[in-house]
Amino acid sequence: METDLLVIGGGIAGLTFAIKCAPFARVAVLSKRERTETNTFYAQGGVAAAVAPDDSFESHARDTMAAGDGLCDPAVVGEVVRDAPRAVRELEEWGVRFSAGPDGRPALGREGGHSARRVLHAADATGREIQERLLERASAHASIRVLEDKIAVNLVTARKVDPAAPGPDRCLGAYVLDRAGGRIEPWRARVTVLATGGAGKVYLYTSNPDVATGDGIAMAFRAGAEIANMEFIQFHPTCLYHPQAKSFLVSEAVRGEGGVLRLPSGEPFMRRYHPDAELAPRDVVARAIDNEMKARGAAHVLLDITHRGREFIAGRFPNIYEKCLSFGYDMARDPLPVVPAAHYACGGVRAALDGRTSVGGLLAVGETACTGLHGANRLASNSLLESLVMADRAARLARDLLGERAAPAPSIPPWTTGNARDSDEMVVVSHNWDEVRRFMWDYVGIVRTDKRLRRALNRVENLQREILQYYWDFIITADLVELRNIATVAELIIRSALRRKESRGLHHTLDYPRRDDARFRRDTVLMPGEEGG
Ligand code: FAD
Ligand code: SIN
Numbered sequence: 001m002e003t004d005l006l007v008i009g010g011g012i013a014g015l016t017f018a019i020k021c022a023p024f025a026r027v028a029v030l031s032k033r034e035r036t037e038t039n040t041f042y043a044q045g046g047v048a049a050a051v052a053p054d055d056s057f058e059s060h061a062r063d064t065m066a067a068g069d070g071l072c073d074p075a076v077v078g079e080v081v082r083d084a085p086r087a088v089r090e091l092e093e094w095g096v097r098f099s100a101g102p103d104g105r106p107a108l109g110r111e112g113g114h115s116a117r118r119v120l121h122a123a124d125a126t127g128r129e130i131q132e133r134l135l136e137r138a139s140a141h142a143s144i145r146v147l148e149d150k151i152a153v154n155l156v157t158a159r160k161v162d163p164a165a166p167g168p169d170r171c172l173g174a175y176v177l178d179r180a181g182g183r184i185e186p187w188r189a190r191v192t193v194l195a196t197g198g199a200g201k202v203y204l205y206t207s208n209p210d211v212a213t214g215d216g217i218a219m220a221f222r223a224g225a226e227i228a229n230m231e232f233i234q235f236h237p238t239c240l241y242h243p244q245a246k247s248f249l250v251s252e253a254v255r256g257e258g259g260v261l262r263l264p265s266g267e268p269f270m271r272r273y274h275p276d277a278e279l280a281p282r283d284v285v286a287r288a289i290d291n292e293m294k295a296r297g298a299a300h301v302l303l304d305i306t307h308r309g310r311e312f313i314a315g316r317f318p319n320i321y322e323k324c325l326s327f328g329y330d331m332a333r334d335p336l337p338v339v340p341a342a343h344y345a346c347g348g349v350r351a352a353l354d355g356r357t358s359v360g361g362l363l364a365v366g367e368t369a370c371t372g373l374h375g376a377n378r379l380a381s382n383s384l385l386e387s388l389v390m391a392d393r394a395a396r397l398a399r400d401l402l403g404e405r406a407a408p409a410p411s412i413p414p415w416t417t418g419n420a421r422d423s424d425e426m427v428v429v430s431h432n433w434d435e436v437r438r439f440m441w442d443y444v445g446i447v448r449t450d451k452r453l454r455r456a457l458n459r460v461e462n463l464q465r466e467i468l469q470y471y472w473d474f475i476i477t478a479d480l481v482e483l484r485n486i487a488t489v490a491e492l493i494i495r496s497a498l499r500r501k502e503s504r505g506l507h508h509t510l511d512y513p514r515r516d517d518a519r520f521r522r523d524t525v526l527m528p529g530e531e532g533g
Contacts, residue, residue, distance in 0.1 A: 003187070006030070006187050008152045015135065018146075049087070109256050151176065153219075194362070196215045215481070232377065237261075355390055
């Protein structure tokens, strides 16, 4: 298998990149399941862009940095917010239809941490609209192949092929498991791009779909790339509390339109935590809910938008309204039971805004990357935006990289590991999956302590030994690949959290309850072979 650009991941970041590269390169885009199964597809709120006449780039940048709690890179923030209007215009040119007001201009939503209405949306299914239009556009290019059921297992670097390879290490492609055939294919590429999205599945409760197992972060780490800020896992405050709902998200836009958080007794509580109440930054709201639930032994709190009336609710939030009805909740009549769940990885593969990582020939774009935009806590609806801006910059970098004269890439040797089968394997893998996700939820959640983090580290290290043994001895399956990756990502989160002896943004520890700018106003960077904590 050979291509110019190997794009691992077909969400907003990977597809936008592919479309922009199609005129000058052969592009293969891999999706590990169906092409619509991405975090992008499930995005509800929208894309932030300062397009209203009374809004400004300065205000969008200020809100982004306030949410990021002192850790955003101001240059990156400035570049992203200034490019936002172009990015959304381009989406419109590609066929994306955002909801419009009576004057035909985009209807702008409001979400937590934003001081203005600035979120372009397609009702409450923005991600679906974007994913479908991008897939249509990609399939119109003969030079783009979008391949389903292909799971990248490992990146291949020159040093892995030949430990004596001269010069700095560089990525040559990846080993990819073809789910249908059960075979591992070596893919050779002049540039490899990680666009694998988030890692919500590391936690027991998450808004993310099953594909979000942090594969790109784990693969990059094994290939020697720098990984940054993994302690900053964002918990979305309001996922539907229902045994069959799989933490279905109830968009922050519901609070933006007046939704009130209440205790089970009906009492509102957010004013006690922040002057912006329900529209405080997400870390504040999630911690407040967590605190109230623990203090009262409550299983959930309530999100109440009944006062806006059926016509408004069903018109503005048709998808959420229908979904809640299917679980027996009528949003126009019933306050919804909601709980926080893991939602977004602010950290990831350390990358410049053009996707360049610390490994040659390897780019990272979208949620899997960490650029400095989000700092310690992402501002709502800045993620789809970051993916668009990064994909644009990365496509220009890819054109330059392909234009450089390079020695022909060495071929990639075939995959060799054990080929034994074991009837216990499935049981052990699914047990270990459950165990990682449960202890991450219990010990590495919204509120942390060093003691709980060390306990989690101990557990993950033991599990990793067991997983590695399976990995080398037995036939590789998709579940085993993902288990290995969630264990690696769990370890990265725990080690990063142990290093940060302060509370900032999404990292809140009872042992160091205050922010400490003198010692910790910097990124946490991990590299293979380093011990943390
Ligand atoms: P994704 O869209 O997640 O795509 C990842 C791709 O990588 C998939 O194709 C997957 O199959 C593939 N992949 C993963 N691992 C492998 C592998 N090993 N091999 C091959 N392929 C692989 N952000 C906003 O800005 N606004 C919102 O309104 C918003 N709402 C959200 C609502 C929900 C419910 C969720 C879960 C997230 C929301 N977010 C929102 C966050 C945002 O959707 C994501 O951060 C963004 O879509 C990530 O895009 P991506 O292209 O980086 O990754
Ligand atoms: C939401 O609609 O609440 C999600 C927005 C986001 O994660 O940016």
